[in-house]
Amino acid sequence: MTDVIVASAGAAVPVERPAQRRATWYRNAPLIAGMTITGLLILVAVFAPLIAPYDPNKQNLAVSLVGPSAQHLLGTDQLGRDTFSRLVFGARVDLRVGFIAVLFPFVLGTFLGSIAGYFGGWIDIIVMRLVDTVVAFPFYVLVIALVFVLGTGERSIYIAITIVGWVSYARIIRGEILVAKQLDYVLAAQSGGLSSRRVIMRHVLPNVITQAIVYAMSDIVQDILAIVTLSYLGLGIAPPTADWGSMIAAGQDFLTTHWQLSTIPGLAVVLTGLGLSLLGDGLADLLRPGQR
Amino acid sequence: MNQLSLIGRRLLQLIPVAFGVTLVAFLLIHLIPGNPARTVLGIHATPAKVAALDKEYGLDKSLPAQYLLFLNRLVHGNLGESLFYGVSARTLIIDRLPATLWLLVYATVIVIFMSVPLAMLAASKKNGVRDHAVRTIPLVGLGLPPFWVGIILVEVFALKIHLFPVDGYGSGVAGHLRYMFLPALTVAIGMAPVIIRSLRASMLDVLGADFVSTARSKGVPESRVFVRHVLRNAIIPTVTVLGINIGFLIGNTVIIEQVFALPGIGGLMIQSIFNRDFPVVQGVTIVFAILVVLVNLIVDLTYARLDPRVSLTR
Numbered sequence: 001m002t003d004v005i006v007a008s009a010g011a012a013v014p015v016e017r018p019a020q021r022r023a024t025w026y027r028n029a030p031l032i033a034g035m036t037i038t039g040l041l042i043l044v045a046v047f048a049p050l051i052a053p054y055d056p057n058k059q060n061l062a063v064s065l066v067g068p069s070a071q072h073l074l075g076t077d078q079l080g081r082d083t084f085s086r087l088v089f090g091a092r093v094d095l096r097v098g099f100i101a102v103l104f105p106f107v108l109g110t111f112l113g114s115i116a117g118y119f120g121g122w123i124d125i126i127v128m129r130l131v132d133t134v135v136a137f138p139f140y141v142l143v144i145a146l147v148f149v150l151g152t153g154e155r156s157i158y159i160a161i162t163i164v165g166w167v168s169y170a171r172i173i174r175g176e177i178l179v180a181k182q183l184d185y186v187l188a189a190q191s192g193g194l195s196s197r198r199v200i201m202r203h204v205l206p207n208v209i210t211q212a213i214v215y216a217m218s219d220i221v222q223d224i225l226a227i228v229t230l231s232y233l234g235l236g237i238a239p240p241t242a243d244w245g246s247m248i249a250a251g252q253d254f255l256t257t258h259w260q261l262s263t264i265p266g267l268a269v270v271l272t273g274l275g276l277s278l279l280g281d282g283l284a285d286l287l288r289p290g291q292r
Numbered sequence: 293m294n295q296l297s298l299i300g301r302r303l304l305q306l307i308p309v310a311f312g313v314t315l316v317a318f319l320l321i322h323l324i325p326g327n328p329a330r331t332v333l334g335i336h337a338t339p340a341k342v343a344a345l346d347k348e349y350g351l352d353k354s355l356p357a358q359y360l361l362f363l364n365r366l367v368h369g370n371l372g373e374s375l376f377y378g379v380s381a382r383t384l385i386i387d388r389l390p391a392t393l394w395l396l397v398y399a400t401v402i403v404i405f406m407s408v409p410l411a412m413l414a415a416s417k418k419n420g421v422r423d424h425a426v427r428t429i430p431l432v433g434l435g436l437p438p439f440w441v442g443i444i445l446v447e448v449f450a451l452k453i454h455l456f457p458v459d460g461y462g463s464g465v466a467g468h469l470r471y472m473f474l475p476a477l478t479v480a481i482g483m484a485p486v487i488i489r490s491l492r493a494s495m496l497d498v499l500g501a502d503f504v505s506t507a508r509s510k511g512v513p514e515s516r517v518f519v520r521h522v523l524r525n526a527i528i529p530t531v532t533v534l535g536i537n538i539g540f541l542i543g544n545t546v547i548i549e550q551v552f553a554l555p556g557i558g559g560l561m562i563q564s565i566f567n568r569d570f571p572v573v574q575g576v577t578i579v580f581a582i583l584v585v586l587v588n589l590i591v592d593l594t595y596a597r598l599d600p601r602v603s604l605t606r
Contacts, residue, residue: 133312138543141561141580142316145573148565149323221435228437229547233562248440255447263447266440273435281431 031282037275052085098224109169117177176208217280372571392556398476411491433485535591
């Protein structure tokens with residue numbers, strides 16, 4: 001219907017690109033699969049109170065460590081808390097923290113990468129030496145050390161992930177800007193007398209940000225893994241809040257008798273990772289065709 | 293450019309990194325809210341003890357003076373005194389370094405044995421069934437929590453079929469190989485997705501090169517083309533990828549040592565965190581950074597040796 005109108009109006013040329021994009025996105029299997037998995041997980045997280053049959057923190061020692069049944073779909077843990085309910089509420093915590101945690105490094109790294117790449121000179125030298133320094137530390141070593149000195153909790157997780165995570169974005173954006181800086185459209189904007197700020201924000205960044213967005217998808221996976229790992233070590237989300245990492249840690253003592261306690265929350269992490277990786281791959285195909 | 297000046301250049305590049313790393317490790321203690329000495333010692337410490345630690349850290353001096361003091365101690369190999377064990381942090385770290393190095397080398401060997409055949413399988417027929425199967429490995433593998441993989445491996449191979457011990461380090465080379473197999477496999481599984489992905493891509497690149505077509509047209513058997521021509525050339529970029537990700541690989545060992553109760557410096561770091569043993573945490577952090585920088589240096593130099601086309605002038 002829309003096509004007919006567009007064609008009769010003779011305006012087919014300007015709308016051809018969006019139409020083409022529309023035609024390709026639903027043939028992009030990884031994108032669809034990733035959107036479906038991630039979308040379902042987000043729905044579970046948002047509607048956790050409606051989905052979970054029990055209060056995730058309510059202890060009932062009379063039914064501790066029971067196996068899966070009609071009352072408790074995935075059984076209960078050592079304190080008699082319903083595993084399924086904790087799993088559902090865990091999605092709420094881990095997804096929220098993962099999605100928020102990716103924002104700060106993204107913004108900071110994009111900002112520092114932009115000014116380093118665009119202005120060069122001493123700003124570039126300082127930023128790149130900072131990158132070298134952070135990269136010299138193993139990811140988990142620095143994150144764990146920072147969370148230790150800052151104290152456990154969500155706020156420390158955000159700060160630690162920001163301090164460690166911005167470097168990847170800065171590297172990606174800086175590299176892209178070094179190339180873009182030489183291109184005609186940037187030179188044109190510069191010679192038009194626009195301020196550096198305007199050239200970066202309105203002309204350069206919109207063209208180079210896609211790489212960072214694609215990277216952010218795999219970065220969310222890494223952040224969720226980091227949060228789950230910190231919680232497993234007892235340095236992340238404080239108990240009794242339901243979180244997949246602390247669930248895996250608690251179940252570890254009952255591996256021989258109740259394997260599902262540790263296995264199922266891990267599978268939830270894997271499913272989340274799969275969904276986001278597929279989404280990232282799909283986005284990469286969509287946003288930078290021909291590069292893969 | 294000869295090898296010696298190449299090493300010299302590369303070492304020179306390390307100076308700002310060394311400065312940055314020590315500064316970060318130094319500043320860690322100043323991120324502690326309140327008086328660091330009081331926080332480190334706990335609320336029950338006597339004022340005399342707090343004052344003594346203040347003096348030891350030089351906390352009564354200005355920040356730059358404190359940093360110089362810290363650097364001076366570092367170059368003398370002094371990482372401070374453990375508050376929990378009562379011995380020097382250096383002794384603790386040196387005692388536990390072998391287990392960590394064992395784990396790292398063992399895991400790297402397993403990664404190579406896992407990734408090379410899988411990448412060859414995938415690259416041998418692009419977009420074939422086997423290629424698609426191998427390409428799903430990174431999708432699933434990147435989201436695997438390393439500690440959880442370790443737990444599952446223990447559940448299956450140690451508790452169910454008793455093939456390997458649940459935890460521990462073992463004694464002697466044979467003992468280490470047996471005891472550390474599951475931990476090393478766990479670290480390797482965390483690393484494999486990245487290596488498989490990059491090795492497959494570089495093999496496909498090499499397969500399109502003229503010298504491969506030439507070899508094939510001369511009638512060289514396909515298996516020989518793969519091993520002698522493709523693999524040899526594809527391994528070079530993979531070494532780089534391994535180098536870039538070494539920080540990640542080393543970071544994973546921290547958690548895996550904790551899962552398998554290995555006496556390495558990663559496990560030491562986690563235990564010291566629970567003991568609030570700040571000097572040890574700081575010392576381990578620095579040693580880990582040195583490890584990453586050293587491995588990267590070795591990778592760069594190996595790279596130059598493997599591929600005569602590379603010079604590190606950049």
